[in-house]
Amino acid sequence: MTDTTTDAQGVRPHAGIPLEHPDAETAHATERAVFGFWIFLMSDLVVFALLLATYAVLLRGNTGAPGPAEVIELAYAFPETLLLLTSTLTLTFASVALREDRARGVYGWTFLSLALGAGFLALEGAEIAGLIGKGHIPQVNGFLSGYWLAIGTHGLHVAIGVVWGLILIAQFWIYGFCPAIRSRLVRFSLYWHMLDVVWIAIFTVIYLPGSLVS
Amino acid sequence: MLGRLSWDASPFYGVIPAIAASVVILAAIATIVLLTVTRRWRWLWSEWLTSLDHKKIGIMYVVLAEIMLARAFIEAALMRTQQALGAGAGDVGPVGAEHFAQLFSTHGTIMIFFVLMPFMTGLINFAMPLQIGARDMTFPWMNSIALMLTIGGAGLVMASLVIGKFSTGGWTGYPNFTGAAVNPGVGPDYWIWALTLGGAGSTLSGINIVATIWKERTTGLDHLMWMPLFCWTSLCTALLMIFAFPALTVATVMLWLDRTFGFHFFTQADGGNMMQYVNLFWMWGHPEVYILILPAFGVYSEVIGTFSSKKLFGYTSLVWATMAIAVLSFTVWLHHFFTMGASANVNAVFGIATMVIAVPTGVKVYDWLLTMRHGRLRFDVPMLYAVGFIVTFVVGGVTGVLMAIPPFDYVVHNSTFLVAHFHNMVIPGSLFGMMAGATFWFPKAFGFRLDETWGRRGFWFWISGFYLAFMPLYVLGLFGMSRRMATYLHPEWQPWLIAAWAGAGLVGCGLICQAIMLYVSIRDRERLRDITGDAWDGRTLEWLAPSPPPEWNFGVRPVVTGRDEFGERKLNDEAYPVPDRTAYRDIEIPANAATAPLIGIFAFLFAFAAIWWMWWLVWISAGAIVLLVLWRSMRFSLHRQIPAETLYQADMAHRRTILAHADGDIGSGAPMRHARGTEGYLARERREREDRA
Numbered sequence: 001m002t003d004t005t006t007d008a009q010g011v012r013p014h015a016g017i018p019l020e021h022p023d024a025e026t027a028h029a030t031e032r033a034v035f036g037f038w039i040f041l042m043s044d045l046v047v048f049a050l051l052l053a054t055y056a057v058l059l060r061g062n063t064g065a066p067g068p069a070e071v072i073e074l075a076y077a078f079p080e081t082l083l084l085l086t087s088t089l090t091l092t093f094a095s096v097a098l099r100e101d102r103a104r105g106v107y108g109w110t111f112l113s114l115a116l117g118a119g120f121l122a123l124e125g126a127e128i129a130g131l132i133g134k135g136h137i138p139q140v141n142g143f144l145s146g147y148w149l150a151i152g153t154h155g156l157h158v159a160i161g162v163v164w165g166l167i168l169i170a171q172f173w174i175y176g177f178c179p180a181i182r183s184r185l186v187r188f189s190l191y192w193h194m195l196d197v198v199w200i201a202i203f204t205v206i207y208l209p210g211s212l213v214s
Numbered sequence: 215m216l217g218r219l220s221w222d223a224s225p226f227y228g229v230i231p232a233i234a235a236s237v238v239i240l241a242a243i244a245t246i247v248l249l250t251v252t253r254r255w256r257w258l259w260s261e262w263l264t265s266l267d268h269k270k271i272g273i274m275y276v277v278l279a280e281i282m283l284a285r286a287f288i289e290a291a292l293m294r295t296q297q298a299l300g301a302g303a304g305d306v307g308p309v310g311a312e313h314f315a316q317l318f319s320t321h322g323t324i325m326i327f328f329v330l331m332p333f334m335t336g337l338i339n340f341a342m343p344l345q346i347g348a349r350d351m352t353f354p355w356m357n358s359i360a361l362m363l364t365i366g367g368a369g370l371v372m373a374s375l376v377i378g379k380f381s382t383g384g385w386t387g388y389p390n391f392t393g394a395a396v397n398p399g400v401g402p403d404y405w406i407w408a409l410t411l412g413g414a415g416s417t418l419s420g421i422n423i424v425a426t427i428w429k430e431r432t433t434g435l436d437h438l439m440w441m442p443l444f445c446w447t448s449l450c451t452a453l454l455m456i457f458a459f460p461a462l463t464v465a466t467v468m469l470w471l472d473r474t475f476g477f478h479f480f481t482q483a484d485g486g487n488m489m490q491y492v493n494l495f496w497m498w499g500h501p502e503v504y505i506l507i508l509p510a511f512g513v514y515s516e517v518i519g520t521f522s523s524k525k526l527f528g529y530t531s532l533v534w535a536t537m538a539i540a541v542l543s544f545t546v547w548l549h550h551f552f553t554m555g556a557s558a559n560v561n562a563v564f565g566i567a568t569m570v571i572a573v574p575t576g577v578k579v580y581d582w583l584l585t586m587r588h589g590r591l592r593f594d595v596p597m598l599y600a601v602g603f604i605v606t607f608v609v610g611g612v613t614g615v616l617m618a619i620p621p622f623d624y625v626v627h628n629s630t631f632l633v634a635h636f637h638n639m640v641i642p643g644s645l646f647g648m649m650a651g652a653t654f655w656f657p658k659a660f661g662f663r664l665d666e667t668w669g670r671r672g673f674w675f676w677i678s679g680f681y682l683a684f685m686p687l688y689v690l691g692l693f694g695m696s697r698r699m700a701t702y703l704h705p706e707w708q709p710w711l712i713a714a715w716a717g718a719g720l721v722g723c724g725l726i727c728q729a730i731m732l733y734v735s736i737r738d739r740e741r742l743r744d745i746t747g748d749a750w751d752g753r754t755l756e757w758l759a760p761s762p763p764p765e766w767n768f769g770v771r772p773v774v775t776g777r778d779e780f781g782e783r784k785l786n787d788e789a790y791p792v793p794d795r796t797a798y799r800d801i802e803i804p805a806n807a808a809t810a811p812l813i814g815i816f817a818f819l820f821a822f823a824a825i826w827w828m829w830w831l832v833w834i835s836a837g838a839i840v841l842l843v844l845w846r847s848m849r850f851s852l853h854r855q856i857p858a859e860t861l862y863q864a865d866m867a868h869r870r871t872i873l874a875h876a877d878g879d880i881g882s883g884a885p886m887r888h889a890r891g892t893e894g895y896l897a898r899e900r901r902e903r904e905d906r907a
Contacts, residue, residue: 031429032425032429035425035429036353036421036422036425039420039421039424039425043421043457043459044460046457046460046461047463047464050461050464054464054468054490054494057490058485058487061486061487062485063483063485138471138475138477138478139476139478140478140484141484141486142479144478145468145471145478145486146479148477149468149471149477167844167847180850184847
């Protein structure tokens with residue numbers, strides 16, 4: 001809005017926003033969009049919390065079929081973790097590059113982050129293919145249903161993130177580094193970092209105890 | 215191609231379903247014919263459906279709620295009829311057991327998700343931005359999408375009347391009643407997807423409301439404690455929506471996976487856990503109770519303050535009570551299933567937590583009573599609902615505290631005592647609040663008040679009908695009558711059920727009175743015209759704007775200097791200053807968006823296809839939604855410019871209208887009472903202040 005100068009008085013750019021604001025209007029627009037996105041992420045986190053809680057409830061529900069100790073393998077989870085955590089670091093470099101208006105840095109680091117995310121998905125795909133091969137499908141029992149839905153929801157989020165990131169790169173390419181798309185990169189990186197946090201929770205609740213305890 | 219959709223899905227398995235389906239189809243055809251004959255399609259599309267104006271979106275929510283209320287009432291009346299005639303064995307009464315189960319499932323689902331939710335979202339959408347001096351919601355496009363998703367969900371419930379059947383598993387959808395083994399048809403899937411669309415809409419609305427209250431307040435409202443109380447209750451409601459709705463989404467998605475793909479979340483024999491569903495459902499369900507009631511509390515606070523001609527008593531305590539209720543609402547979900555085998559200690563903890571909620575609620579009741587004390591009370595229709603609420607709600611609250619005691623709950627659990635209790639909370643609590651709010655803000659939305667006489671008749675029928683319909687159910691519950699029974703072998707119950715039937719008849723008269731009220735009000739709109747924009751001697755900022763407000767709400771966004779800003783301005787003769795041309799700026803308002811209703815249509819198709827297993831249509835709809843969002847993300851001029859001169863001229867015109875019609879002095883609150891010949895209370899208040907001085 002043009003008359004936001006009054007509203008924007010005293011509004012300081014959000015501490016987490018890696019943007020140099022050309023004017024109060026853009027600052028205000030970005031501030032609002034990012035604030036709304038934070039709230040969405042909180043809501044999304046509740047979904048993951050409940051999926052993990054349900055997994056914990058169904059953990060013993062393997063009805064005689066192989067349980068967590070046999071099904072869950074750290075062999076996949078460990079490289080998956082490395083890829084995803086590294087992608088968070090590289091996406092942070094993209095944010096820094098955005099703040100300093102280095103176009104090549106933004107493209108390069110964002111693309112690398114997405115590639116790492118795609119690598120994560122490839123490993124997860126291999127893990128899932130292995131589960132299917134051994135007959136550990138979600139239709140077997142409650143434990144496997146909970147396991148599949150928890151990692152599946154996270155994987156779906158990562159997949160959406162990869163597509164979203166590619167669209168963002170394309171939009172940067174087409175429209176240049178305009179404020180609207182800069183603001184989108186800020187929100188995209190929040191989303192991406194949240195998926196990391198969620199993965200750490202999944203690793204802690206599902207993979208570690210699952211592989212250690214029978 | 216059509217999945218499991220076949221001719222078996224036609225509604226001609228009984229007389230009543232066939233009639234219901236015919237009514238839906240005829241109503242749809244009549245609407246289409248009417249729009250075509252009056253050449254209103256373009257008007258509907260460009261003035262309403264694609265509008266991103268928060269006021270129009272709010273009005274559309276309320277219209278949706280009213281339409282669905284009519285259907286839900288008819289179902290309630292059918293159930294009352296069935297139970298009144300259902301004494302005896304076998305097929306007594308007009309409605310079969312299977313159909314009865316559909317009725318109580320749809321009635322509950324509609325009342326919660328497609329009457330009260332859209333009603334309160336609509337009121338918040340309409341009034342809250344005006345109250346905080348904003349021009350629109352923070353995310354106008356998302357606002358429209360939320361509305362369209364809600365309409366899509368309601369559309370699914372309506373579609374289930376014509377194609378297939380709705381769930382018979384109750385509005386809570388517990389497995390096994392809704393599991394694939396017991397209930398293999400499409401009914402529970404209709405229920406799941408109606409909730410999913412409605413729930414997605416509510417989550418988006420919640421985000422939008424919080425962002426709006428947090429980011430769009432006008433200058434001066436950085437003092438949060440100067441916000442009207444309705445804004446506080448909207449904020450707490452929206453926070454509950456954001457944090458509670460994920461639980462519902464998770465529960466229904468798991469149930470859908472169980473039903474459609476053979477997962478085992480809730481199938482006990484295969485390692486699932488039904489109790490997990492019940493837990494998840496009520497982790498949403500109990501906050502949901504407060505999602506429904508808090509906006510009504512906000513409306514009552516505005517109404518009682520305004521019609522007592524006083525500032526709210528105990529404003530600060532009302533704010534804190536609201537927040538306490540919002541937090542505590544997450545700590546009591548287990549009281550919905552005390553009898554399901556948790557240990558005595560767990561039950562005790564949740565029982566005590568439940569009783570603790572009664573404390574802030576009690577604080578509110580006393581605050582409202584003390585606001586009325588020494589007030590100059592005016593019993594217009596909104597105030598009647600508010601007073602009726604206080605008296606009736608306390609009865610419901612007391613029965614709630616009773617049921618919070620686990621041993622007592624074991625006795626009345628799943629009986630009609632429970633049915634009476636929660637209707638005692640949501641009808642006088644939430645629904646009356648919505649009606650009070652609709653009557654209160656109607657002149658703001660349309661520029662004329664609702665007819666007082668028919669409004670009063672509607673109120674008296676509603677409240678007497680409520681008592682007659684639900685007090686017998688308390689008694690029957692104590693006799694041991696279970697809920698959801700189509701027939702019963704205890705003839706001594708029948709007189710009570712006939713009384714309840716008569717109560718439903720009175721409520722029906724109330725609805726008819728309200729329909730007549732609407733007709734009479736539109737017919738007599740010149741007599742009921744709200745000229746100043748301040749129909750009730752209001753105290754908050756929305757009454758400062760003209761009725762109906764222009765799409766930009768305020769030519770210059772008002773600066774707030776205290777609580778009840780507009781009331782104070784009237785006392786100080788500053789309510790209608792001469793507009794200062796230099797204060798006006800060019801503004802941008804959101805341009806219409808066709809993408810939002812299109813996304814709603816595809817979301818409906820997506821859900822419909824998922825219900826009937828038409829997987830190709832699922833993929834097409836999902837792809838269409840993604841493309842629409844992508845399309846929108848590549849439009850950058852989403853606003854319409856409005857020049858400062860236009861704003862200025864509109865404000866000048868409004869001021870001239872007030873001057874031309876004022877029969878008292880401007881700013882005294884006098885002009886708006888001229889229709890009923892009473893002196894403005896603010897005029898009296900001011901004279902008294904001057905006398906004292």
